[in-house]
Amino acid sequence: MPTVGLFNKEGQKVGDFELAEKVFGAEVNQDVLHQVVVALLANKRQGTQSAKTRAEVSGGGIKPWRQKGTGRARQGSIRSPQWIHGGIVFAPKPRSYRTSLPKSMRRVAMKSALSSKVIDNEMIVLESLELAAPKTKEIVSMLNAFEAKKALIVTAESNENVYKSGRNIEGVRVMPVNNINVYDLLKYDKLIITKEAVSKIEEVYA
Template identity: 80%
Template sequence: MPKVGLFNIEAKQVGEIELSEVVFGAEVKPHVMHQVVVALLANKRQGTQSAKTRAEVSGGGIKPWRQKGTGRARQGSIRSPQWIHGGIVFAPKPRDYRVSTPKSMRKVAMKSALTSRVQDNQFLVLESLELAAPKTKEMIKILNAFEAKKTLIVTAESNENVYKSARNIEGVSVIPVNNINVYDLLKFEKILITKDAVSKIEEVYA
């Protein structure tokens, strides 16, 4: 079973914690993680962009000049795409970019991402993370102790004090464990996670 250090908020190791072999010692499958990340990013797209085709712009009902004899190029409408204020060729329309991925694939991708972070020694487990009040200075002190810059902080439950303490720090994000996803696990350089959050991950994915 993989083992990692257990730290306090001063970055001092206070023990070790055994991780589930099924979740944190799985085979890393980059191609599955890639597919899931692509789907996650596609599903974030709103797909609300829209422009008008020549059939939808106003005006242009009459032929601007006669077909022959003027010396000018033939034109059928002042709302053709080559005209100023004309329609857009192949105009984008609202659409759904959603990509569906099987639940089993998402599960494999999550295990792969967690295992890769443990193997890279960028998975730091905290004994607990409790702040008496929202203090950005306190959070910066904790991050500096771990030499952590681009960091994802994972808590067992929504923690308002931790969230408010970190929300103004560039490159740092705080999420409860039930909101973690493969993209966030791979995007950040380090993962700071509480011991209780690790237990919840193992309950779901073991």
């Protein structure tokens, strides 16, 4: 059973914390991680690009010159793609890039991402993370104590004080445990998570 240190927000170790083997001691599947990250990024795309085809460009309703006898190439419209201000060939249109992955694959990817954090010693479990009021200084102090420059801070519930304290710090993201995803886990160097949030993850994935 994987074991990590349990810390307070001042960076002092207060004990050890045992993690569920099925969630934090799973085999890291690189192929599934890659597929899930690609799908997550694809699902973020808006797909709102658009250009006009020759049918949609205004003008060009009349043949610019007669078919024969001018010595020039035959033309049917000044809005054909070869003309300046003409339509675009195979113009891009709004579309959805969304892809769906099996639930089992997403679970494997999440376990792989969490396990990789434990293996690489990039997971820090906090006894608690409570702030009386939004104080960026306190979060900066905590990050300095753990030598974390690029960190994902995860709380058990949506915590407005913690969120407001960390949102302006470059390279830091704060989110409740029910919003975590594989991409963010891999993107940030350190995962700073409360023990209550760990318990919620184990309830879902164990």
